[in-house]
Amino acid sequence: MKVEEAFEIVEAAYTSKRMPHAYLVVGSPRGEGLDLAEKTAALLLCEAADVKHPCLRCDDCLNVQEHKHSDTFWLEPESKSRVITMEDVRETLLPWAAKSSYAGGWKIGIMLFADRLNDNSGNAFLKMLEEPPEETLFLLVTSSPDSLLPTVISRCQRLDLNVGRTPPAEPWRSEVGKIMADHSNTSALRVMSTSGRMVSLFDDIKKESEKSAKERLKQILEMDMEVDDDTYNAWISAGAKEIRAAVFESIRDWYRDVMVLSSTGGETDGIPLFFPEYKDATTAAAERTNPQRAVQNITFVDNMERQVEVRNMREDLVFPYWFTWLR
Numbered sequence: 001m002k003v004e005e006a007f008e009i010v011e012a013a014y015t016s017k018r019m020p021h022a023y024l025v026v027g028s029p030r031g032e033g034l035d036l037a038e039k040t041a042a043l044l045l046c047e048a049a050d051v052k053h054p055c056l057r058c059d060d061c062l063n064v065q066e067h068k069h070s071d072t073f074w075l076e077p078e079s080k081s082r083v084i085t086m087e088d089v090r091e092t093l094l095p096w097a098a099k100s101s102y103a104g105g106w107k108i109g110i111m112l113f114a115d116r117l118n119d120n121s122g123n124a125f126l127k128m129l130e131e132p133p134e135e136t137l138f139l140l141v142t143s144s145p146d147s148l149l150p151t152v153i154s155r156c157q158r159l160d161l162n163v164g165r166t167p168p169a170e171p172w173r174s175e176v177g178k179i180m181a182d183h184s185n186t187s188a189l190r191v192m193s194t195s196g197r198m199v200s201l202f203d204d205i206k207k208e209s210e211k212s213a214k215e216r217l218k219q220i221l222e223m224d225m226e227v228d229d230d231t232y233n234a235w236i237s238a239g240a241k242e243i244r245a246a247v248f249e250s251i252r253d254w255y256r257d258v259m260v261l262s263s264t265g266g267e268t269d270g271i272p273l274f275f276p277e278y279k280d281a282t283t284a285a286a287e288r289t290n291p292q293r294a295v296q297n298i299t300f301v302d303n304m305e306r307q308v309e310v311r312n313m314r315e316d317l318v319f320p321y322w323f324t325w326l327r
């Protein structure tokens with residue numbers, strides 16, 4: 001849904017005094033997700049009394065937009081580690097949550113790139129959310145909600161801003177199509193082949209990300225500015241992570257096709273396929289499975305992504321395991 005539509009939901013909750021303790025905002029933490037977070041914080045903090053809409057002109061509204069309102073708390077991973085650590089949560093967020101607000105009203109904790117919570121920091125946050133402080137709203141903004149702990153997700157009301165998903169960047173998507181078309185879990189050799197090709201695809205993603213970081217660095221140096229190693233490395237890993245997210249989404253899309261074909265007995269009933277060019281391969285995969293089992297494939301891809309992105313497990317160990325199950 002659009003930001004405006006999501007905001008209407010928030011406004012309705014607010015005016016009817018049914019605010020949840022936390023929203024999971026699925027959208028870019030630098031784009032529409034951030035936009036919704038700022039609007040929501042302004043709504044709760046705007047000093048113009050009895051408003052349904054924040055005025056966006058008063059000191060409170062302006063301070064919210066500049067991320068310096070005393071009743072807001074902004075947390076995002078440091079560029080160095082790209083992780084929201086246990087320390088971040090325990091030593092900054094939790095003490096803030098325990099204090100009462102300055103103005104005597106709401107306070108809002110905003111976590112950008114919430115998918116960068118690891119198991120420890122995620123659990124510490126969760127524990128607090130189980131006994132949430134009064135008049136405190138948390139906004140978890142992320143474009144990769146699948147990397148979050150399911151227990152955290154279940155505690156949040158979800159606002160999905162991904163208006164009609166944009167297809168993942170080429171050429172990665174086509175590569176995924178080619179690999180998946182040859183995949184079959186009926187022999188160990190095939191599984192090894194699929195995994196090996198995926199691992200080398202991930203190596204290519206890293207190289208591609210290094211290439212674009214190098215270009216970005218060149219531009220910055222030309223402007224007589226400097227970039228430290230940590231920032232440079234953060235660019236590479238963030239760039240690679242973004243492409244990998246698109247690759248995992250493509251694998252899920254593949255299995256969404258299998259799911260549709262499996263539940264309709266090979267007919268799509270007008271439902272558009274993500275990989276129409278590989279309909280023969282997805283139909284064959286659908287024939288080897290059943291609708292229930294087809295749904296599981298998607299969960300398996302989620303697990304695979306979590307192991308790689310959150311647990312930082314090696315791809316050459318993760319892929320062979322899950323591709324044995326993916327059919």
Ligand SMILES: [Zn+2]
Nearest residue numbers: 046055058061
């Ligand atoms: Zn205002």
